[in-house]
Amino acid sequence: MADMADQDALERQEAELALIQAMYPEVAWNGKRQELTYRPEAGGTLTLRLPQDYPGKSTPELVSATAKDKTDLRDLAQHKIYALDLPPDEEALDSILQAFDELVKNQHASRPVDQISAKTSSxxxxxxxxxxxxxxxxxxxxxxxxxxxxxxxxxxxxxxxxxxxxxxxxxxxxxxxxxxxxxxxxxxxxxxxxxxxxxxxxxxxxxxxxxxxxxxxxxxxxxxxxxxxxxxxxxxxxxx
The missing domain is CATH 3.30.70.100 (Alpha-Beta Plaits)
Structure with a gap:
């Protein structure tokens, strides 16, 4: 039964990776390390490790997260991932990548001049x-x-x-x-x-x-x- 569960997780993981790579050209996969690296257009880098039993019994593990200027975003990224409340038996990569996109964009959104001009525009x-x-x-x-x-x-x-x-x-x-x-x-x-x-x-x-x-x-x-x-x-x- 364990072997069947592991095989099912592997097949689901491979199918999800194929879909994610089609959706996100910025994604790179290292099969030896079981690590996915995502570099969105807005900048920054996210690295996740996929356990052998994901999806099924575990969720992706956060390895590193940095902003465009190399600022460490690991704590913020981990908080966003926790907030997703991801169940271990469901595919989660798309949700995590979107959460990182939002995090990176928010890091670039702190521009007071732009905000003031937007508010004063008629x-x-x-x-x-x-x-x-x-x-x-x-x-x-x-x-x-x-x-x-x-x-x-x-x-x-x-x-x-x-x-x-x-x-x-x-x-x-x-x-x-x-x-x-x-x-x-x-x-x-x-x-x-x-x-x-x-x-x-x-x-x-x-x-x-x-x-x-x-x-x-x-x-x-x-x-x-x-x-x-x-x-x-x-x-x-x-x-x-």
């Missing part, structure tokens, strides 16, 4: 987010993706269920962030923001002012009106 702040999901099948999740519970009139976009799932949201920054945060609170096998950028105005879609569900990637692309935004979407999901 123009509304817009943003667009493109999210890649391993899959989107659950009916309740699909309904939630289409219906923000806060400021629904301020968010528009497109959702595509199935394998993979794709979400595009554009609108006022606060409303988009609130909806994305609400979705992230759900349980996902993989949930990755492939594009998260501010803009002078929201993206334009064929069905303005609402969020629509389509069946194919081709329909997603067709629903994006500006060619430049279509190219951004295709690049974000790895087509170009």
């Amino acid at each position: 123009k509304p702040s817009f943003k667009t987010v493109i999210i890649w999901l391993h899959h989107l099948l659950n009916t309740n999740k699909r309904k939630l993706a289409l219906n923000p519970s806060v400021n629904s009139d301020a968010v528009q976009g497109i959702t595509k269920p199935g394998y993979p799932g794709v979400l595009i949201y554009s609108g006022t920054a606060d409303a988009v962030d609130a909806h994305v945060a609400e979705l992230k609170d759900q349980r996902w096998q993989a949930f990755q923001a492939r594009f998260d950028e501010p803009g002078d105005s929201p993206w334009r879609f064929l069905s303005p002012g609402t969020i629509v569900e389509v069946e194919t990637m081709a329909e997603v692309t067709k629903n994006i009106q500006e060619d430049a935004n279509r190219q951004t979407f295709l690049k974000a999901i790895g087509v170009k």
Whole structure:
């Protein structure tokens, strides 16, 4: 029974690593050391060790975490990982990498001049987010993706269920962030923001002012009106 459990953990670990390496080009895997190293675009380095019985009986172990300027972030990273409350029998790498992304971005966010100028600006702040999901099948999740519970009139976009799932949201920054945060609170096998950028105005879609569900990637692309935004979407999901 132990051998079967170990074999199951190994197969799940290999499958998760293949998925993570497809999602995160910045990930490197050292099979001899059983260590995964992640260097996000925002800077910094995270190294995790995967026990032989992960996933199943244990969780990834934090080896090191540093900021872009080499500041030691190990304690902060460990705190974020603890806060995830990860069960040992579930895949956890995507959640940990996202938590490290947030930690690194927060380290770069301490810029008083930028914060003051943002607060004093009279123009509304817009943003667009493109999210890649391993899959989107659950009916309740699909309904939630289409219906923000806060400021629904301020968010528009497109959702595509199935394998993979794709979400595009554009609108006022606060409303988009609130909806994305609400979705992230759900349980996902993989949930990755492939594009998260501010803009002078929201993206334009064929069905303005609402969020629509389509069946194919081709329909997603067709629903994006500006060619430049279509190219951004295709690049974000790895087509170009």
